[in-house]
Every structure is written in structure tokens, then in C-alpha cells.
Amino acid sequence: MPRNKKKNSRGGQHGAVQPFSDEDASIETLSHCSSFSDATSVADEGGETNEDSAQEDFQYKLKGFIDSTVDKSAKTRQGALDGLKTAMATRILYEFISERRMTITDSIERCLKKGKGEEQRAAASLACLLCIQLGSGIESEEVFKTLKPIFKNILADGSANIQARQAVATSLGLCTLVAEDDILDVQATMECFENLFTRSYAKADGTCPSISPQVSQLHTNALLSWALLLTICAASQLKDILQKHLPKLQMLLESDDVNMRIAAGETIALLFELARDMDAEYEFDGWDELCDKLTALATDCNKHRAKTDKRKQRSVFRDVLKAVEEGAFQSETIRFGSERMSIDSWVRKRTYDAFREFVGSGMNYHLQANEFIRDVFELGPPMLVDSATMKAMKISRFERHLHNSAAFKARTKARSKFRDKRVDVGEF
Structure with a gap:
């Protein structure tokens, strides 16, 4: 980008x-x-x-x-x-x-x-x-x-x-992406993040360290910011990172914290995407073991975990597993104003999620009007929308609302009649 x-x-x-x-x-x-x-x-x-x-x-x-x-x-x-x-x-x-x-x-x-x-x-x-x-x-x-x-x-x-x-x-991760001009300083900042999230790696004996939920969230935030900066790393640095961290990131998939497991899974998918961009024939020594872990998380039925956590986790890890096994990505289309943008890679997803973290519901507005964000996502200069076009867009939305309301009322009436018929049949 x-x-x-x-x-x-x-x-x-x-x-x-x-x-x-x-x-x-x-x-x-x-x-x-x-x-x-x-x-x-x-x-x-x-x-x-x-x-x-x-x-x-x-x-x-x-x-x-x-x-x-x-x-x-x-x-x-x-x-x-x-x-x-x-x-x-x-x-x-x-x-x-x-x-x-x-x-x-x-x-x-x-x-x-x-x-x-x-x-x-x-x-x-x-x-x-x-x-x-x-x-x-x-x-x-x-x-x-x-x-x-x-x-x-x-x-x-x-x-x-x-x-x-x-x-x-x-904040340090996104500020570095936006405002840091020296790649060596980017690397130094990434090392700061590494000093945090690597403390969640398993110990030498294979056991997971005991970490409080708040500290685990700190490590998760550090990992996500580190992953964001991966998107602007040089190829030589990425090779070193793949060799050093990819085998150890698997350890975080066993974390008790669902947010850490998801962050680790998405970071692994991102690393595989970047590695294959450099070398289409990239191979990872622990590929089979990694796929087994991802498959287990994508089909997790652990009774000790909350249902919402398992649902969220299974959805994410199905996509991560496809990324690792097939190099696939489940693309998503973002609509803003009269424009559309496709989130078609893990690099774009990590970047989009990072900006959305701060601008929230204003993301669509910034995608339309913020020159820097449009430059990041290669959308070109902001499109000028005149007041007549804005009014036309508002009218079409209003008409769509009326149509949806009418359809809802029609469905309700039809279902009411159907329920009445079922009651009549039951009485015989």
C-alpha cells in the first residue's frame, strides 16, 4: 500500500x-x-x-x-x-x-x-x-x-x-503506520511489542504462563499492533520474522483467552499470506501440526468455554485454516456513499480493522473524505458529491424503507392467516 x-x-x-x-x-x-x-x-x-x-x-x-x-x-x-x-x-x-x-x-x-x-x-x-x-x-x-x-x-x-x-x-501501532518515516524505527517499535506478547508464549517445559485477563489483553493489543506493522515490513525483515516467530505463535493458539487465540490465528494467516507473496512455493516445516491445531479450533466443542466464544472462534478459525491450507481469503465488500471497497486480503483486513478501531462508525465517512485513508486503500482522490446527488440518495433510501415496511406488513398478514388455518385444522 x-x-x-x-x-x-x-x-x-x-x-x-x-x-x-x-x-x-x-x-x-x-x-x-x-x-x-x-x-x-x-x-x-x-x-x-x-x-x-x-x-x-x-x-x-x-x-x-x-x-x-x-x-x-x-x-x-x-x-x-x-x-x-x-x-x-x-x-x-x-x-x-x-x-x-x-x-x-x-x-x-x-x-x-x-x-x-x-x-x-x-x-x-x-x-x-x-x-x-x-x-x-x-x-x-x-x-x-x-x-x-x-x-x-x-x-x-x-x-x-x-x-x-x-x-x-x-495507539502506538497505528501512529507508527501513519507517521513513522524510518524503517529502522518501525523495527524498534515492533521489538517493543515483541517484548510484551512473547511473554504469553509457552515456557520451555511446554506449559502456558499464568497471566491475568488484563495483562493478556495488553499482550493481545501488542500482538495486533505488531501484526499491523508487518504489513509495511521489508522482505528481508519478514524472512527473519517467519523463522523466529511463526513456530512460536502456534503456542498462543492454546491460550485460555479467546481474544489472544483469535489474534494469534489471524496473525498466522497474515504471515502465511505475506510469505506466499514473497515466494509462491513457501513451505512451513510444522505445517501439518499447525493445520491440526487450527482444525481443532475451527470445530471446538470444549464444554468449558462459553458458547459465544466458541461461535466467534470457530468462524474465525475456519477462515484462518483456509488461508493456511489453500491461501484463500473470504472477501468482504464495504459500501460507502456511491463507492465500494473490497477487503480481499489479510493485509487489508488488518489495516481496515486498525483504522476502524479509532474512527468507529465514522469509518465510512473517512473512506469517502479522508485523503490519507483513501490513499492507504488506493481509492483515489475523494469524490465530490453535490447536494442534488445527496438528496437523490436520501430519497432512494426513504423509498427503500417504505418498500421494506410494506413488505413486512404483507408478510405479517400472510403468516397470521396461515396461523389461523393451522388453528382451525387442530380443532377438528
Whole structure:
């Protein structure tokens, strides 16, 4: 996937910071923040004047959130971080953010160093969203250069809050993908992740280490971030990784944690895909043993495991087994606006899942409008959709809703009559 480094040349607008009360910075204002996520609906109701007014109000709120990230109240800081996260996940704010990126970076740094638990988690996620907004260029590199040492310190500190370490393990991976320019630094970050998830490997005597659920989640997050960075590794590095880790990753398939088992299985599938991209005749010495383990997980009937865990696990490992045995991938089509994108490889799946982790329900919007994400998935420049097209799309969706409602009512009536007939037959 292309990750061309280029300096962004788009400019932003300067604006004075407006006063903002603690009450407005609370978590309750998040719904107000998200209400501006669809500018077209504002335009439909009142035209360009209302849209401009809404935009000014939205930026006023954002400035208030930024100011409140340094408030004395932890609750206010938490609300401000969450407000910024919601805004960045649901809208493209490049012009606004680029002018204030160092201010926002300083706030994130302060919250990571002095905050606790949830505040650190929110700050780590916000750092990732900031890089996603800025894209792959000098601006995001500067942000990451400031935050990377703090991320690594938290990740390596066994006494740090476990929730903060879990969040950092996820954020550091995607920030590295977006903003790291040196492949040697990418390798160093991957080693940080290795230092964590390899602690879940089986011991020399074959027994699994005793790990708490929270630490297991930390190791799982580290493994998934490591797998994400595999997608941008050089061929020479991949050869070393295959030799060193592929035999040992099988050990994680025996973990008591279903999330770890799934993460290990998907990482194994990804490694096989990358290996076969380099060498179509790639062979793995422990192939038979690995396939036996994957088959057992794909048909797991262990009574000691929860039904939901077994269902989820069997579904994933059926796909993993096909990847290892046949080199196959169960493709999925993502629809956004008038466009479609195919998730047709484990590389794409890992990358898509990583971005979706942060933007959530805003993923389709970012696929339409975020130049960087479109570049990652090779979608080309953002497509401009005029208001007439938007209205036509809305009308078609409304008509489809009416059709579905009518069909549902018809089915209900037909089934009611059928039930009445069955009752009549039963009475004879």
C-alpha cells in the first residue's frame, strides 16, 4: 500500500479562543459535538447561512474542548478529550487542526504524563486520531516525534496503569503506520511489542504462563499492533520474522483467552499470506501440526468455554485454516456513499480493522473524505458529491424503507392467516 511522505500544503484559518465553561466541556456535550457530523442536513434545513453558523458554533466548541484539556478537574479534562475524539472520528478537520496541532499535542502529552487510567486511555486514542486527521506527512511526524517516547515509556513500565498500557499498545501501532518515516524505527517499535506478547508464549517445559485477563489483553493489543506493522515490513525483515516467530505463535493458539487465540490465528494467516507473496512455493516445516491445531479450533466443542466464544472462534478459525491450507481469503465488500471497497486480503483486513478501531462508525465517512485513508486503500482522490446527488440518495433510501415496511406488513398478514388455518385444522 502506498505511504508517500509529502508535506501538506493546505492552510487553515486562525481564530481567537473563546471562553468555555466547565459545564460545556462535560461529557454531555458530546452529543452536541456529533450533531454537526452531517453538514448536508444543516444545509437542507436552512441553506448556506445556517451551515456557516453551524460551522462557527462547531469550531467554537472545539476551541473550548482544547482549552479544557488543561483544566484542573479530571472530569472536565476527560470530557474535553472525549469531545475532541468524537469530532475527529466523525468529521474531516484538517484546516482547523493543523493550526493547533502543537497545542493539541502538548495537551495529549500532559494528560498522558499526569493523568490516570481513563484519561490516559482517551489521550492515547486522541493522539491516533490526530495523526489520522493530519495524514502521512511532516505534521504528523512532528506530533509522533513528541509522543513516541512517552508511549514507549508507558508501554514498558510494569507499574503503569494497565488500561493506559493497553490503549498505548494499540495507539502506538497505528501512529507508527501513519507517521513513522524510518524503517529502522518501525523495527524498534515492533521489538517493543515483541517484548510484551512473547511473554504469553509457552515456557520451555511446554506449559502456558499464568497471566491475568488484563495483562493478556495488553499482550493481545501488542500482538495486533505488531501484526499491523508487518504489513509495511521489508522482505528481508519478514524472512527473519517467519523463522523466529511463526513456530512460536502456534503456542498462543492454546491460550485460555479467546481474544489472544483469535489474534494469534489471524496473525498466522497474515504471515502465511505475506510469505506466499514473497515466494509462491513457501513451505512451513510444522505445517501439518499447525493445520491440526487450527482444525481443532475451527470445530471446538470444549464444554468449558462459553458458547459465544466458541461461535466467534470457530468462524474465525475456519477462515484462518483456509488461508493456511489453500491461501484463500473470504472477501468482504464495504459500501460507502456511491463507492465500494473490497477487503480481499489479510493485509487489508488488518489495516481496515486498525483504522476502524479509532474512527468507529465514522469509518465510512473517512473512506469517502479522508485523503490519507483513501490513499492507504488506493481509492483515489475523494469524490465530490453535490447536494442534488445527496438528496437523490436520501430519497432512494426513504423509498427503500417504505418498500421494506410494506413488505413486512404483507408478510405479517400472510403468516397470521396461515396461523389461523393451522388453528382451525387442530380443532377438528
